[in-house]
Amino acid sequence: MLKSTKQIRNTVEERDSKYPAWRRLDNHKINIPLMVMAATTILIPRFIAIVGCFVMQCIASRIIMIGASSDKPAGKWRRKGLDFCMWLNCATIMKICLFRTKL
Numbered sequence: 653m654l655k656s657t658k659q660i661r662n663t664v665e666e667r668d669s670k671y672p673a674w675r676r677l678d679n680h681k682i683n684i685p686l687m688v689m690a691a692t693t694i695l696i697p698r699f700i701a702i703v704g705c706f707v708m709q710c711i712a713s714r715i716i717m718i719g720a721s722s723d724k725p726a727g728k729w730r731r732k733g734l735d736f737c738m739w740l741n742c743a744t745i746m747k748i749c750l751f752r753t754k755l
Contacts, residue, residue, distance in 0.1 A: 657684065701748050709741040 661682050668675040716733040720726060726734060 657682070698748055702745055705741050705744050705748070709737060712737045 661679055663676065663679055713734060716730055716737065717726070720730060725731075
């Protein structure tokens, strides 16, 4: 991992003198072990939460469709319930992924 970020972490004065606007000013702040630790502590719980949202969506859909035939389209209140569950699931996942949305 350190080898793949070597180009980012090291400054090239020749390039930076030609293109000063593209100079990286935060090279000294790059800390690979801290980045790895932050990624594992943030991304793994986020993944578990998203999988949990999908599981809850499946359970809610099964509860709503109790007693309904799979050959016929869902009734009016069942369709509204399924739409609401899908909307709630999408909104929750967007909040978990830190999208800024107005609901």
